[in-house]
Amino acid sequence: MNLMPENEVMPAAPHPMAPLPFRVQRVRRETRDTFTLELQSANGAGRPSFLAGQFNMVYVFGAGEVPMSITGDPADQDTIIHTTRSVGMVSQAICKLKSGDMVGLRGPFGTPWPVEEAAGKDVVVVAGGIGLAPLRPVVYQLLADRAKFGKVVLIYGTRTPADILYQKELAKWRSRLDFRVAVTVDRAPAAWRGSVGVVTTLIPKVSFDPQRTVAMVCGPEVMMRFVARELEARGVEKNRIYISMERNMKCAVGFCGHCQLGPQFICKDGAVFRYDRIRPLLGIREL
């Protein structure tokens, strides 16, 4: 039965496969091969709201489309921010964009980090390499509502001191007394005064209560496996560890199956998963 009066037209929701036009406001080089894009809606519609952990499909006209985590502040109503590494053909084209260029955007898609569920608990955020980018919105939210959480810890590992993302922000976060930031690099010249070693080695060194901790982990899959193992060794239950998975996402709405991992579509059922639910699939090498 049609409940709409015949002369009224249902407002059209944006079609999930139709990109909306966005204009590049600014491109900032973060490291040797990593760039941050600031985008604004070009059709006056404003930016779609998003939750920390979600991603957009970014379409560079003439080059192609790639999934990119949203890395800005969910409270910023004007701008969409993405950070990417220049590794493939499309991401290389993205890194060459200039202020004023147009891109197409579909999204946001995917599951969010469990920020609300972490209220009242300690929160351990573990990032590896560019994995800090999808977790930055989490940090913004945690700090904006700091009193809602117990201890808040960010553990960040990357290749070298020159590969550290968001250096100014990290320095600002480190200066806070209510936020523990621990950074380590895999390799460093002797002039580096910080920690050297893999990110897992920092987990036993930071203070949090494993019994009441929610952990959010993002980075290369092998790193996340080792981090989850270390968190479990500290006493954090698997069902309170969340990881962000990555596969070859194309349609972003679960149609095409490119990102399928067993019964899960990473684009639709993830990219953020509870570790106890995704862990059995990580051990299947054929996947």
Added chain:
Amino acid sequence: METLERILAEHPFSRDLQKPYAELLVGCAANVRFEAGEFLFREGDEANQFYLIRQGIVSVEIFAGPSGQTTITTMGEGEVLGWSWLFPPYRWKFDARAVELTRAIALDGKCLRAKCEADHDLGYELLKRFALMVEQRLDATRLQLLNVYESHA
């Protein structure tokens, strides 16, 4: 004032040692302090000690030719630095330098080696602790060697 007994009883390496072994360790221990930039030991030097770090950061470094002086790892509070005192030819294979003011307990490895030879239970207890540490460092090194961040986008 903190006594050596108390410091050793609180350090993760030695806190659950049986009393006689803990007392024995105290007999081989000394409080040491290194200013930022000061070397704890240099590659090739005789390795007759190991260090239980109480405070500060120590970088383990190697001179890597064209790459210059390179930090392999850093050690901090609660960690143990050095196992070359356990194995012939008892020479350090790396440099160790205090990155910031570092306080530690230095344990006389020469003295401990003799005691471990005389009391194999003590030797086994210490070797178990060092073997665990070596295993953990080997795991970390393997992960480090994977260079996992290189291809991650």
